[in-house]
Amino acid sequence: MKRRHFVKKGTLISLSALLGTDIVFGTTLPEGYELLGLQDPDPFKMFEKDREMEVLNDKPWNIESKAHLIDDAVTPNKYMFVRNNGIIPENIDEETWSVSFDGESVVNAKTYTLRELKSKFRHYTYQLVLECGGNGRNEFDPPAKGNQWKVGAVSCARWTGVRMKDILEDVGVKDNAVYIGYHSADTHLSGDPDKEPISRGMPIQKAYQEETLLAFKMNGEDIPLVHGFPLRLIAGGWPASVSGKWIRRISIRDKVHDGAKMTGDAYRVPCRPVEPGAKVREEDMCIIESMPVKSLITYPRSGAILEQGRPLQIRGHAWAGELEVVDMEYSIDFGATWKKAKLQKPVNRLAWQQFSASIDFPKTGYYEVWAKATDALGQSQPMVVPGWNPKGYLNNACHRIAVKIV
Amino acid sequence: MNKQDKFREEVKKVRRLVCIVFVSMMSVAGVLVYVMIDPELSFFRVFIPREKVYETNATVQEDDYDKIENGIHVRTGLVEAEGLMTVVNNCTNCHSAKLITQNRMTKERWVTTIRWMQETQNLWDLGANEDIIIDYLVQNYPPRKKGRRQGLGNINWYKLK
Numbered sequence: 001m002k003r004r005h006f007v008k009k010g011t012l013i014s015l016s017a018l019l020g021t022d023i024v025f026g027t028t029l030p031e032g033y034e035l036l037g038l039q040d041p042d043p044f045k046m047f048e049k050d051r052e053m054e055v056l057n058d059k060p061w062n063i064e065s066k067a068h069l070i071d072d073a074v075t076p077n078k079y080m081f082v083r084n085n086g087i088i089p090e091n092i093d094e095e096t097w098s099v100s101f102d103g104e105s106v107v108n109a110k111t112y113t114l115r116e117l118k119s120k121f122r123h124y125t126y127q128l129v130l131e132c133g134g135n136g137r138n139e140f141d142p143p144a145k146g147n148q149w150k151v152g153a154v155s156c157a158r159w160t161g162v163r164m165k166d167i168l169e170d171v172g173v174k175d176n177a178v179y180i181g182y183h184s185a186d187t188h189l190s191g192d193p194d195k196e197p198i199s200r201g202m203p204i205q206k207a208y209q210e211e212t213l214l215a216f217k218m219n220g221e222d223i224p225l226v227h228g229f230p231l232r233l234i235a236g237g238w239p240a241s242v243s244g245k246w247i248r249r250i251s252i253r254d255k256v257h258d259g260a261k262m263t264g265d266a267y268r269v270p271c272r273p274v275e276p277g278a279k280v281r282e283e284d285m286c287i288i289e290s291m292p293v294k295s296l297i298t299y300p301r302s303g304a305i306l307e308q309g310r311p312l313q314i315r316g317h318a319w320a321g322e323l324e325v326v327d328m329e330y331s332i333d334f335g336a337t338w339k340k341a342k343l344q345k346p347v348n349r350l351a352w353q354q355f356s357a358s359i360d361f362p363k364t365g366y367y368e369v370w371a372k373a374t375d376a377l378g379q380s381q382p383m384v385v386p387g388w389n390p391k392g393y394l395n396n397a398c399h400r401i402a403v404k405i406v
Numbered sequence: 407m408n409k410q411d412k413f414r415e416e417v418k419k420v421r422r423l424v425c426i427v428f429v430s431m432m433s434v435a436g437v438l439v440y441v442m443i444d445p446e447l448s449f450f451r452v453f454i455p456r457e458k459v460y461e462t463n464a465t466v467q468e469d470d471y472d473k474i475e476n477g478i479h480v481r482t483g484l485v486e487a488e489g490l491m492t493v494v495n496n497c498t499n500c501h502s503a504k505l506i507t508q509n510r511m512t513k514e515r516w517v518t519t520i521r522w523m524q525e526t527q528n529l530w531d532l533g534a535n536e537d538i539i540i541d542y543l544v545q546n547y548p549p550r551k552k553g554r555r556q557g558l559g560n561i562n563w564y565k566l567k
Contacts, residue, residue, distance in 0.1 A: 059502035141552035145519055148508040189500040190528035302558065304566040368558060384554040402561045
């Protein structure tokens with residue numbers, strides 16, 4: 001080994017430390033070459049995600065899960081989808097973090113440090129479904145613009161925090177309050193410091209629900225940075241964009257919050273059904289609130305081959321926004337007949353529910369197992385893609401897996 | 407065998423011994439130095455399973471920045487066609503090219519998207535480049551008919567245990 005190799009190896013070690021991995025064949029690197037890994041870090045390592053997850057977008061980071069990965073009743077971080085509108089904040093100091101309450105309808109504008117928030121208010125833990133409003137967008141025809149999510153932009157983690165209603169009672173809310181809007185620490189993709197990437201919110205009634213939290217723990221640990229460390233608003237059952245990350249400020253508004261992605265066609269669907277491809281005027285678009293009834297077969301993974309005579313055990317989750325799922329059915333004949341699956345109660349309101357079934361197949365051949373959930377209002381999942389909307393939200397068409405009996 | 411020969415023989419033996427000692431000391435020293443630099447010996451551990459990395463790294467190293475492979479601009483994943491570099495230079499500053507390649511729109515909707523970015527996302531006036539960009543997008547990323555529900559594609563068949 002020559003001396004310059006030692007020097008090079010030294011540089012490689014520091015580069016390796018930056019990348020969090022070793023640079024194989026690093027010694028053959030031409031001088032001045034910028035490693036791709038440094039230009040574009042490994043998202044799976046950076047966010048501690050499973051390598052089976054799919055990166056839809058790297059600027060901003062958007063990563064989706066797969067049905068068979070989200071099999072756990074409580075979604076672990078490694079299988080939780082990532083949705084970002086802007087650039088993830090850096091160098092967060094938990095010790096100095098604070099959140100302010102202001103707006104037209106606040107009685108006493110106040111700022112709490114994270115520590116005060118944790119010590120002053122009682123802690124609650126709930127399992128809450130967070131689903132991206134655009135989950136399933138890839139099926140719309142004509143196609144809708146945006147990240148082309150398939151089925152994996154949904155999770156149900158265990159969130160711990162303080163109730164929004166307890167804080168609202170502490171700061172005081174005027175009678176004319178309509179909405180709360182959040183402001184976060186992420187930055188706009190264009191680099192413009194005056195622009196917020198996203199600043200959404202919820203009607204005051206949703207903010208007062210017992211399960212609406214300002215959360216500081218996910219699955220019993222600090223919330224991972226990409227999911228909102230150190231403080232995240234959690235509004236289960238509503239489009240996940242309502243559950244703002246990296247919360248710095250909450251505005252109590254006397255009108256519908258008008259922050260970024262609250263207006264225009266963002267997170268809105270036509271108030272009345274429209275034909276596919278229709279142009280919808282802004283005033284005819286309505287904000288999405290509760291997400292629709294939906295379910296996923298999380299076991300087995302699509303493509304299972306099994307021998308005849310052996311029953312197939314399927315399982316999965318069902319959820320219905322603000323509502324409970326009351327009925328779960330499956331079909332192995334393309335929806336001609338339906339059989340009931342066993343359905344569990346949710347562990348708490350707004351958590352997803354587990355279902356299971358044992359299926360016998362009459363003869364060898366190709367099958368599809370279709371799953372259909374029905375909510376407390378009698379609304380079921382459609383077999384085809386539901387009503388078209390310009391931004392491709394709310395696709396709750398039944399989930400299907402392919403099975404071969406041999 | 408005379409005395410001189412015997413002496414030469416002895417010298418040879420000694421030299422050989424010295425050589426062996428020297429070589430072994432150097433190897434031990436080499437190993438120790440390596441362990442000092444890379445205490446987890448990770449270089450050797452990653453070496454075998456990551457053989458593919460070599461190929462990719464090697465190609466990337468020889469590549470020029472805007473290499474085209476099989477009609478795809480490697481760095482961004484965009485289709486190679488007229489207007490490619492105008493699109494790369496104007497459309498991948500703020501967001502990833504993946505946002506383009508995932509999407510398929512008609513001319514009208516691509517234009518609307520550009521206007522939306524100009525009105526709300528700080529996209530600059532594209533000037534004469536706008537037509538080049540729109541033509542490129544419409545030509546290479548037009549909508550595909552999907553119908554009301556597509557068949558289950560890309561099934562990865564496996565024996566269920």
